[in-house]
Amino acid sequence: MDVVIQIVITGLTLGSMYALASVGLSLIYGTLGMFNMAHGLFMTLGAYVAYSVAVAFGIPLVLGIVVAMAAGALIGIITHLVMVRFMLGTADFGTNVLVATAGLGILIEDLLLKVYGGYPYPQPLAVEGFTRIGRVTVTYQAVIIFAVALILILGVAWLLLKTRFGRAIRATALNREAAMLMGVKADTVFLQVMALAGMLAGVAGLMISTQATLSPQMGGDPLLKAFVICVVAGLGNVWGAGLCAFGLALLEAAIGFYIGVRFGFPAMLILVILVLIWRPQGLFGSEKVVRL
Amino acid sequence: MTQLDDLTRHLLIGVLVIATFAVLPVFITQRYLLGEVIVFFIWAMVAMNWNLLMGHAGVFSLAQMLFFAVGAYGMAMGVTFTGMSVWVAIPIAAVSSALLALIIGMACLRLTGAYVALLTYAIAEMIHVLIITDTECFTLVRNNCQQLFGGSTGFSRFDDFGFRPLLKKHWILGNYYTVLAAFGLTIFGVIVIIHGRLGLAFRAIRDNVGYASSRGIDRKKYQVVAFALSALLTGLAGGVYAAHYRFAGPSLFEFSTLMFILAMVVVGGLGSTWGPLIGTGIMMIVVEFSKEMGDARNLVLGLALIIFVVVMPKGLVHLASNAWRKVSHDRQETKADS
Numbered sequence: 262m263d264v265v266i267q268i269v270i271t272g273l274t275l276g277s278m279y280a281l282a283s284v285g286l287s288l289i290y291g292t293l294g295m296f297n298m299a300h301g302l303f304m305t306l307g308a309y310v311a312y313s314v315a316v317a318f319g320i321p322l323v324l325g326i327v328v329a330m331a332a333g334a335l336i337g338i339i340t341h342l343v344m345v346r347f348m349l350g351t352a353d354f355g356t357n358v359l360v361a362t363a364g365l366g367i368l369i370e371d372l373l374l375k376v377y378g379g380y381p382y383p384q385p386l387a388v389e390g391f392t393r394i395g396r397v398t399v400t401y402q403a404v405i406i407f408a409v410a411l412i413l414i415l416g417v418a419w420l421l422l423k424t425r426f427g428r429a430i431r432a433t434a435l436n437r438e439a440a441m442l443m444g445v446k447a448d449t450v451f452l453q454v455m456a457l458a459g460m461l462a463g464v465a466g467l468m469i470s471t472q473a474t475l476s477p478q479m480g481g482d483p484l485l486k487a488f489v490i491c492v493v494a495g496l497g498n499v500w501g502a503g504l505c506a507f508g509l510a511l512l513e514a515a516i517g518f519y520i521g522v523r524f525g526f527p528a529m530l531i532l533v534i535l536v537l538i539w540r541p542q543g544l545f546g547s548e549k550v551v552r553l
Numbered sequence: 554m555t556q557l558d559d560l561t562r563h564l565l566i567g568v569l570v571i572a573t574f575a576v577l578p579v580f581i582t583q584r585y586l587l588g589e590v591i592v593f594f595i596w597a598m599v600a601m602n603w604n605l606l607m608g609h610a611g612v613f614s615l616a617q618m619l620f621f622a623v624g625a626y627g628m629a630m631g632v633t634f635t636g637m638s639v640w641v642a643i644p645i646a647a648v649s650s651a652l653l654a655l656i657i658g659m660a661c662l663r664l665t666g667a668y669v670a671l672l673t674y675a676i677a678e679m680i681h682v683l684i685i686t687d688t689e690c691f692t693l694v695r696n697n698c699q700q701l702f703g704g705s706t707g708f709s710r711f712d713d714f715g716f717r718p719l720l721k722k723h724w725i726l727g728n729y730y731t732v733l734a735a736f737g738l739t740i741f742g743v744i745v746i747i748h749g750r751l752g753l754a755f756r757a758i759r760d761n762v763g764y765a766s767s768r769g770i771d772r773k774k775y776q777v778v779a780f781a782l783s784a785l786l787t788g789l790a791g792g793v794y795a796a797h798y799r800f801a802g803p804s805l806f807e808f809s810t811l812m813f814i815l816a817m818v819v820v821g822g823l824g825s826t827w828g829p830l831i832g833t834g835i836m837m838i839v840v841e842f843s844k845e846m847g848d849a850r851n852l853v854l855g856l857a858l859i860i861f862v863v864v865m866p867k868g869l870v871h872l873a874s875n876a877w878r879k880v881s882h883d884r885q886e887t888k889a890d891s
Contacts, residue, residue, distance in 0.1 A: 296667045347863050355667050356613050357862045360819055364858025367812050371851035481808070485678050488671045496668065523686040527679050534660050534672070541663050 266397045268514045274403040274472070276510030277410030281465035282487035283494075283502040284414060285458030291434040291497030292454045294355060295345065298363035300462055300487065301480030302370055307333040307463025308384065308470035308479065309373060315385045325386040326409065326464055333463020337455035340365060345455070346448070373477040381474035386467065406468045413464060414503055417457070421499070430454060434497065486526070493533045495546020505544065509533075560748040563826055567744055570830070571737045575730075584725050591729055591797060593837055594736040598790035600817040600829035601743045602783040608824035609747055610779035611759030613666065616657065616673035617814060619680060620784040622805040623650040624791020629708035629801035630701075633694065639712055643792035650788025651781045658780035662773050665762075681806035707802020714796050728797050735793045739786050746782060747826055755779055759824075809851050813840070816857050822868025831869060 282304060289297050297303075310332035311325045320328070344365065348358050391400045421427035432440040433450045441447050469483055490509055494501030512532065513525040520528070536544060574590070581587060603617045627646025631637050637645075661672045684702045691701035698704075716727025746752055754775050757765040762772055795801040804810070813836065821832020836857070843853040865872055 290667075296671070344859060344863060351866070353866065356607075356670070357866050359613070359667060359670055360815060361859050361862040363812060363815070364855040364862070366855070367809060367851050368855025368859070371849075371855065374851075481678075485675055489675050492668055492671050523683065527683060530675055530679050533675075537668075537672075538660065538663060 263396050264518065266394055268518055269511065270394075270397065270399055270403060271517075272511030272514035273407050273507070274510075275514060276507035277407045278465055278468050278472070278483060279486055279490055279510050280414060280503045280506035281410050281461050281468065282483050283490040283506050284417060284499055285461035285465075286487050287491045287494065287497055287499045287502035288417075288430075288454055288461075289458045290491065291499060292430055293345065293349070293451055294497075295358040296355070296362070296488075297340075297458070298359055298484075299340065299366035299369065300362075300458075301484030302366045302373075303333050303336050303459050303462035303480070304466030304469065304483060305373060305475075305477060305480035306336050306369060306466065308466035308475055309377060310463075311386060311467045312382060312384060312470070312475055320386075322386050322388060322405070325467060329463040329467040330460040331463070333459035333461070333466070334456040335459070336369075337457075337459020337462075338452060340459075341452050341455040345451070349451070370477050370480075377475075377477070379477060381476040383474055384467070384470040387471035402471050406471070409464065409468065413461060417461070417499075420457075426453065486529070489530060489533050493536050493544055495543025498543065498545045501543065501545030560744070563744045563748055564741065566827070567737075567740045571733065571740065574733055574736070578726055578729060587725050587729055589837070591725075591732050593833060594732045595790050595794050595797070596814060596817065596837065597830050597833040598736055598739045598793075599787055599814050600821070600833050601739060602787045602790070603814060604818050604821075604823060604825070604829040605743050605746060606779055606783040607818065608822075608828075609752055609759065610755040610776055610783075612662065612776050612780055613670040614661075614673045614780065615670050615811065616654075616677045617783075617787060618805055618811045619673075619677035620650045620654055620787040621791040621794070622680075622801070623653055623784075624788030624793075625795035625801035625805060626702065626708070626791075627788070628792040628795040629703070629711055632711045633699070633708055634692070639714055639796050643789065643796060646792040646795075647785050647788035650791065651785035654781045654784030655777065658777040662776045662780065665772075677806065681803060684806075685803045703802060705803060707800065707804070708795075709800045709802070711799055713799050732793050732797060735789055739789065742782075742786055744826065751775075751778070809854065812851075812854050812858065816854050816861075819866075820857055820861050820868055822870030823866070825868065825870040828868050828870035835869070 282300065285303075286297060286300050289295060289300075307329035311329040314320060314328045315325055340362070344361055345358065348354055348361065351357065388401045388405055391398050393399065419427075421431060429440070429445045429450050430453065432443065432445055433447055437447055440450075465483065466480060469479060473479065486509070487506075490505045491497075491502050493509070494505040509529050509532075513529050516528045517525040540546075574594075577590065578587060581590070599617060599621055603614075606612050606614055606617070624643075624646045627649045628639070628642045631642035631645055632639060657673070657676060661669050661676070664672065685705040687700045687702055687704050689700060690698040692699050699708075714728055714731055716724040716731075720727050747755075754765070754770050757768070757770055758772050758775055766772060791801075791805075817832040817836045818829050819832070820835055821830065822828025836854075839853055839857065840850050843849040861868065
């Protein structure tokens, strides 16, 4: 029983972080049709900025989250204004933007390396202490991660489903031309989506750094998993991405416990490939009929 | 002048390029510079193959360095564990690379576009992580633990081409011409594919899947073929690399290396024939300079990728050919006027 509790807790903690990362990624793909290869660096940037502010001013975790969100949103906005805006609607947008964001990712990573150095720092915003469920240790940090992820994802869900702003995003994702004809300012929507996704990524980065350490490469592994989660959920399907994040994280935790941590991701990937052979459009994706 | 068809014309250019490089050692004698040209050959091979796959067959794969690594590792493992000759190990490594590509391709190419990019990237990264986290000793080499796939240090100090005892202080020339031979093989292979019937099918699929399919071209089948062929030649480059450097390690999987090659293809011109070659030369020179300015390699790579994709997504070759067309067009007009 303890083992099951342990796996569930590890899975939920991992799943919270994956969900924050992959919901943003999925939102961007759904609306702009772009794969953000720099998403991992959005996370890293959020974590580093929160770290710097925390070291300088000694802020509490709540403010740290706000700072990470602001940093993520800012980099999302800059990315859109400086780069993506000019590429939208050009030929081969999908692949070109992938290359460009990958370039941006390696650029930010190098800048972080130059500013902070490659030495891993501990995140000062982490919360100490733990409680026990049965004989299983649960750190407060894990509880906070889960709570933050839950609040933010429910917040995003509320935004998307209940507000005008969310309706504009959903309309644009569904059919860009039709939305524009109905008076939705697609450019503004894209900017808002980039900011929103960047915000989620910033928080995800902060949460990940409290579990491990800060390093310029820390975003790589979560990004990879977020990609896989988005693909298995069906690209652009935000709800599916959230669900799959928890599902795959639980699987990873279980395999990590029973077989070995290094096989967690490979097992996840093999499962994903099997799923895709069975349903190429992803678990929650709907089959698209394309007229040629 | 008689009009040559594309294939013959490009093959002739290929002969010219190889002949130029073949006489180059007459003028360049410093070992360092020859070494740099060898590196150029190797990266150009990888870039040309990636361009074949991405620019012509429309498969956006991010597993290019995986197949390079399979070539390098295959060659290193063959030599280290079985003691076979380098000349046998390299072809075997290249073929294993193609076989792996066949398997990965059959699984991934059910999907298209960005899905393929993500899955291939995930697979390459997974293999990378599995290799570096492996700590179990397979054998002992010189009293050091040697993991089956080299662990986090990889393989080094195995047999190379064996020109050192043969050519004494001119051993680098032996390596030079061996790599040049592989380079030539790649150039001819890629040109024959691009400008032959296969390339026609690839471009038909890339330009309009629906129309190509209705004409009886099976997208998946042709893309898997492109994937495997490209991996075969990339594996060859990897094998040659390992034999030249006597090294094969997990650094080959690094994301920045992948981006370095991608920058070559993008800067040169995706979907062209000679673009990757030019891109390789330019990126190598640019990176060489950026190293002197305080290791700004990744910064320069990132900037180059962003600028080229945003400003001229078809690369330098497209720019050059446009300019050429404009010049010759103007000349014809002035002729007509006079």
